[in-house]
Amino acid sequence: MIILIGIAVAIAAYLIGSVNPSIILSKALAGEDIRSYGSGNAGATNMLRTYGKKMAIATLLLDILKGVIAVLAAHLVDDLLLCYIPTTNEFSKHIVGSLPYIAGLFVALGHNFPVFFGFKGGKGVATGLGVLLTLNWQVGLICLVVAVSIMAISRYVSLGSIIGAGLFPILLLAFSLESGEIDIFSIILAIALAVLIIARHHSNIGRLMRGEENKLFSKKD
Secondary structure, three states: OHHHHHHHHHHHHHHHHHOOHHHHHHHHHHOOOHHHOOOOOOOHHHHHHHHOHHHHHHHHHHHHHHHHHHHHHHHHHHHHHHHHOOOOOHHHHHHHHHHHHHHHHHHHHHHHOOHHHOOOOOOOHHHHHHHHHHHOHHHHHHHHHHHHHHHHHHOOHHHHHHHHHHHHHHHHHHHHHHHOOOOHHHHHHHHHHHHHHHHOOHHHHHHHHHOOOOOOOOOOO
C-alpha cells in the first residue's frame, strides 16, 4: 500500500507540474504560444524577453508556487502515513520519509515534460526553486542567494541556475552529515532533481562553453 501511495504522489505531482503558466498566459493574454518565440522555452526568462516584466513575474511566481504546493501536499500525506499507517519494511520507511522529495522530482518532471502541452515545457528552475525552499528552506535559500549573485555578476541566467541546482544535493548532504540524520534515498532524489534541471540546460552549457550564450536583457535567450 505504501508503494501505491508513493506512486500516487508522484503522479499527482507530475500533473501539477504539467500545468504550465507561461504557455497558458501567453495563449490567454497574447493569443500566442511562448514556445514559438524567443528561445522556445516555456519559462519566465523567455516570457520576460517576449512579453515583458509583468508576464514574466506572474510566470515566475506561479512556477514557484507549483513546486511549493506539490511538496507541501506530499508533506501532508507523509504526516498522515506516519500517524495512521504502519510501515512494514525498511523500503516502505524510506518511501514514507521521502515522499516530499518524490513530489519535488516529479513536479519538476511535469514542468519540463508537461502531458497537457505535448511534453514540451520549461527547464524547471523556478519550479525547482519552490521545491528547494519547501524541502529545506536553509539549503534552498543558500542556493538562491548563490544563483542570484552569479546571475547579477555574469548576467547569465543559465549559469546561475545550473550552479544553484548543482549545489542543492551537495549542501543537503552537508547539512545531513552535520545533523547526523542521513536519508540516502532522499539524497538520491535530490541528485536526480539537480541532474534533471542541469540536463535541461544542455544547449545553454554548449553556448556558455563557446562564449555564445546571451546575457540577461539581451534580445535573444
